[in-house]
Amino acid sequence: xxxxxxxxxxxxxxxxxxxxxxxxxxxxxxxxxxxxxxxxxxxxxxxxxxxxxxxxxxxxxxxxxxxxxxxxxxxxxxxxxxxxxxxxxxxxxxxxxxxxxxxxxxxxxxxxxxxxxxxxxxxxxxxxxxxxxxxxxxxxxxxxxxxxxxxxxxxxxxxxxxxxxxxxxxxxxxxxxxxxxxxxxxxxxxxxxxxxxxxxxxxxxxxxxxxxx
Amino acid sequence: xxxxxxxxxxxxxxxxxxxxxxxxxxxxxxxxxxxxxxxxxxxxxxxxxxxxxxxxxxxxxxxxxxxxxxxxxxxxxxxxxxxxxxxxxxxxxxxxxxxxxxxxxxxxxxxxxxxxxxxxxxxxxxxxxxxxxxxxxxxxxxxxxxxxxxxxxxxxxxxxxxxxxxxxxxxxxxxxxxxxxxxxxxxxxxxxxxxxxxxxxxxxxxxxxxxxx
DNA sequence: CGTTTAGTTGAACCTTATCAAGCCCTGTGG
DNA sequence: CCACAGGGCTTGATAAGGTTCAACTAAACG
Numbered sequence: 001x002x003x004x005x006x007x008x009x010x011x012x013x014x015x016x017x018x019x020x021x022x023x024x025x026x027x028x029x030x031x032x033x034x035x036x037x038x039x040x041x042x043x044x045x046x047x048x049x050x051x052x053x054x055x056x057x058x059x060x061x062x063x064x065x066x067x068x069x070x071x072x073x074x075x076x077x078x079x080x081x082x083x084x085x086x087x088x089x090x091x092x093x094x095x096x097x098x099x100x101x102x103x104x105x106x107x108x109x110x111x112x113x114x115x116x117x118x119x120x121x122x123x124x125x126x127x128x129x130x131x132x133x134x135x136x137x138x139x140x141x142x143x144x145x146x147x148x149x150x151x152x153x154x155x156x157x158x159x160x161x162x163x164x165x166x167x168x169x170x171x172x173x174x175x176x177x178x179x180x181x182x183x184x185x186x187x188x189x190x191x192x193x194x195x196x197x198x199x200x201x202x203x204x205x206x207x208x209x210x211x212x213x
Numbered sequence: 214x215x216x217x218x219x220x221x222x223x224x225x226x227x228x229x230x231x232x233x234x235x236x237x238x239x240x241x242x243x244x245x246x247x248x249x250x251x252x253x254x255x256x257x258x259x260x261x262x263x264x265x266x267x268x269x270x271x272x273x274x275x276x277x278x279x280x281x282x283x284x285x286x287x288x289x290x291x292x293x294x295x296x297x298x299x300x301x302x303x304x305x306x307x308x309x310x311x312x313x314x315x316x317x318x319x320x321x322x323x324x325x326x327x328x329x330x331x332x333x334x335x336x337x338x339x340x341x342x343x344x345x346x347x348x349x350x351x352x353x354x355x356x357x358x359x360x361x362x363x364x365x366x367x368x369x370x371x372x373x374x375x376x377x378x379x380x381x382x383x384x385x386x387x388x389x390x391x392x393x394x395x396x397x398x399x400x401x402x403x404x405x406x407x408x409x410x411x412x413x414x415x416x417x418x419x420x421x422x423x424x425x426x
Numbered sequence: 427c428g429t430t431t432a433g434t435t436g437a438a439c440c441t442t443a444t445c446a447a448g449c450c451c452t453g454t455g456g
Numbered sequence: 457c458c459a460c461a462g463g464g465c466t467t468g469a470t471a472a473g474g475t476t477c478a479a480c481t482a483a484a485c486g
Contacts, residue, residue: 054340113285
């Protein structure tokens with residue numbers, strides 16, 4: 001981002017801290033905000049009326065949240081951990097986009113990447129079994145957090161708990177738990193000091209599971 | 214779209230007819246093209262290496278196809294019926310976007326709508342059962358093709374066959390077929406003159422199935 | 427400590443996939 | 457004109473993968 005763009009954004013943005021668990025935007029509410037994630041993590045969820053929930057996206061440091069040019073927020077956004085957001089009132093943000101074409105270009109590219117992402121997840125949700133989804137998820141976490149070509153046994157910190165993994169992968173808590181213990185007893189992964197810190201013992205095996213044939 | 218934008222686009226576009234079944238873009242190939250759908254219909258698919266397929270989007274008249282600013286095409290696009298496309302070489306299309314900010318804005322808005330769409334489908338694929346998916350699909354077709362507030366018994370033409378419905382909904386052909394016959398015997402829909410032309414007998418019932426509670 | 431919360435494990439059940447036949451329509455060639 | 461082959465769809469029987477319900481464990485917290 002260029003200096004004047006950053007400046008223009010910071011002129012309309014205000015920082016706000018959201019404690020873990022707090023909802024930033026409710027689905028159906030008037031869409032008043034866009035934001036940049038300064039630190040922390042958020043989940044973007046879609047729900048059925050009867051309470052079933054699907055996590056349709058996870059947002060981390062540097063990610064963009066919200067939808068300009070839309071009157072009603074279609075999705076609920078919730079802080080997973082304590083999260084620092086830089087909030088932009090939507091109308092001001094839209095004006096800034098108009099004034100800085102490079103910014104709009106950037107947003108377009110990000111939106112298209114999100115779309116690609118969403119489509120890969122549709123493949124996963126529609127056509128993969130529980131093992132493949134879990135393995136794919138672990139590989140995604142690796143890609144997101146581990147520097148390229150780090151030496152094996154890798155250690156990763158799962159960004160979400162079992163329940164949220166289930167909501168992300170379209171499974172139940174129990175299935176997620178069982179598949180993880182299966183990967184563990186197969187010697188592919190291991191857990192130490194807690195259910196969230198996971199060691200990748202055999203990455204190749206994980207890839208073979210996630211991407212068969 | 215404004216006159217000069219249309220002109221700029223038509224200057225770089227060339228029309229081409231694709232017969233039904235023909236692939237327009239292969240996933241993994243160099244991404245050389247974007248296009249507008251002049252007439253006909255296309256499917257956008259993601260696949261696993263071992264051949265499972267998920268339809269991640271359907272494109273109709275007026276829809277935009279392709280991904281500017283990406284070097285490798287991530288998805289396969291196939292003509293469902295004979296389809297007339299207006300093709301743009303990607304580099305020229307990107308230059309045109311830069312020259313006509315309103316055009317880029319338009320594309321951004323479309324991309325965001327596609328993203329919303331994709332996320333709703335994630336909810337469907339991850340959290341809804343076969344009946345709900347089928348009912349939701351039928352309602353989507355209605356929304357797309359029937360004028361608002363048309364009188365009941367509605368008649369719609371299914372844009373795709375059973376196999377493609379299955380690939381779209383993350384089900385099998387057999388399950389799609391069974392759920393449709395179930396809706397038929399429940400008196401919610403009916404079929405005349407062929408498997409593709411479907412009469413909506415009871416739209417409210419369909420909505421109650423698609424959106425429980 | 428007792429309570430709560432997250433995770434694991436087990437057993438029964440259910441939805442959907444899988445495999446296999448059969449049907450209907452269309453187009454083709456004898 | 458009829459037999460027949462092929463594609464798209466339906467239907468049935470069976471099986472598997474996941475869900476559900478329930479009990480249990482372990483760590484966290486007052």
